[in-house]
Amino acid sequence: xxxxxxxxxxxxxxxxxxxxxxxxxxxxxxxxxxxxxxxxxxxxxxxxxxxxxxxxxxxxxxxxxxxxxxxxxxxxxxxxxxxxxxxxxxxxxxxxx
Amino acid sequence: xxxxxxxxxxxxxxxxxxxxxxxxxxxxxxxxxxxxxxxxxxxxxxxxxxxxxxxxxxxxxxxxxxxxxxxxxxxxxxxxxxxxxxxxxxxxxxxxxxxxxxxxxxxxxxxxxxxxxxxxxxxxxxxxxxxxxxxxxxxxxxxxxxxxxxxxxxxxxxxxxxxxxxxxxxxxxxxxxxxxxxxxxxxxxxxxxxxxxxxxxxxxxxxxxxxxxxxxxxxxxxxxxxxxxxxxxxxxxxxxxxxxxxxxx
Numbered sequence: 001x002x003x004x005x006x007x008x009x010x011x012x013x014x015x016x017x018x019x020x021x022x023x024x025x026x027x028x029x030x031x032x033x034x035x036x037x038x039x040x041x042x043x044x045x046x047x048x049x050x051x052x053x054x055x056x057x058x059x060x061x062x063x064x065x066x067x068x069x070x071x072x073x074x075x076x077x078x079x080x081x082x083x084x085x086x087x088x089x090x091x092x093x094x095x096x097x
Numbered sequence: 098x099x100x101x102x103x104x105x106x107x108x109x110x111x112x113x114x115x116x117x118x119x120x121x122x123x124x125x126x127x128x129x130x131x132x133x134x135x136x137x138x139x140x141x142x143x144x145x146x147x148x149x150x151x152x153x154x155x156x157x158x159x160x161x162x163x164x165x166x167x168x169x170x171x172x173x174x175x176x177x178x179x180x181x182x183x184x185x186x187x188x189x190x191x192x193x194x195x196x197x198x199x200x201x202x203x204x205x206x207x208x209x210x211x212x213x214x215x216x217x218x219x220x221x222x223x224x225x226x227x228x229x230x231x232x233x234x235x236x237x238x239x240x241x242x243x244x245x246x247x248x249x250x251x252x253x254x255x256x257x258x259x260x261x262x263x264x265x266x267x268x269x270x271x272x273x274x275x276x277x278x279x280x281x282x283x284x285x286x287x288x289x290x291x292x293x294x295x296x297x298x299x300x301x302x303x304x305x306x307x308x309x310x311x312x313x314x315x316x317x318x319x320x321x322x323x324x325x326x327x328x329x330x331x332x333x334x335x336x337x338x339x340x341x342x343x344x345x346x
Contacts, residue, residue: 042227067176068178071165075251078244082240097230
């Protein structure tokens with residue numbers, strides 16, 4: 001009886017180390033490793049998106065000098081808002097994942 | 098002796114393409130072929146005439162102040178980086194909005210895709226926070242796609258000034274191409290319209306061949322291509338007239 005309990009507790013420790021504590025799903029697929037993979041993929045994707053948003057902002061500032069229109073300030077604002085939102089999303093992902 | 102050039106006196110060749118497109122090629126004749134007594138001696142004192150004075154197309158157009166239009170005659174508030182002080186923008190062209198519907202539909206479909214997957218519960222095995230992160234990431238990608246497509250449309254422009262033809266291509270976020278040719282170097286102008294959408298909404302491609310053998314400007318899917326060809330033709334004639342009258346700077 002004591003031996004069985006020890007086996008059970010060892011299994012529970014192994015399972016807990018493998019499973020992510022943030023999930024209560026019964027599926028083994030939701031193991032910590034898989035969730036970590038998702039987490040890092042999402043974070044890397046969000047970081048790359050911040051770089052993309054920065055390039056967009058730079059490109060808008062270059063192109064608004066190429067073609068000077070009354071709409072350029074609006075585009076510049078949109079570009080900066082886009083960059084700001086992408087940074088905020090990256091920070092939110094860092095916090096919630 | 099100054100001469101008057103009438104655009105109707107030029108050779109205009111219309112050919113029917115196998116796919117139903119019509120192509121108009123206008124060849125500019127030598128000014129020496131037309132000699133008429135001039136009544137333009139009063140203009141000799143001016144270096145540049147107003148475009149309405151010599152262009153029928155521009156006489157019929159009104160000034161456009163909306164920077165989001167695809168066909169902008171004489172935009173009063175627009176300039177471009179290499180514009181000379183004496184140079185005036187006569188026409189600014191972008192691709193016709195109808196030709197941009199493709200990416201608009203793609204963006205709408207991409208935006209609606211999460212709704213489809215939410216009914217299937219495709220990401221059911223993931224915790225709620227991960228699902229939320231993936232959904233936000235998806236919408237950010239859609240926003241990025243829309244923004245890039247809009248910028249490509251907005252900055253991909255063709256400018257006709259009283260001196261030059263300028264083609265500014267914003268091909269991608271990393272690549273920009275700007276080329277120009279003087280109007281008196283233009284040899285052939287070709288307008289091509291083919292397909293149902295182009296015929297219905299009156300847009301097509303204008304090709305401008307310069308004297309340099311390899312240089313060709315292609316204005317794709319611009320509104321009113323025949324009007325553009327006619328305007329370029331009028332500008333060429335005005336350049337030749339300026340040269341004959343000694344009004345060249």
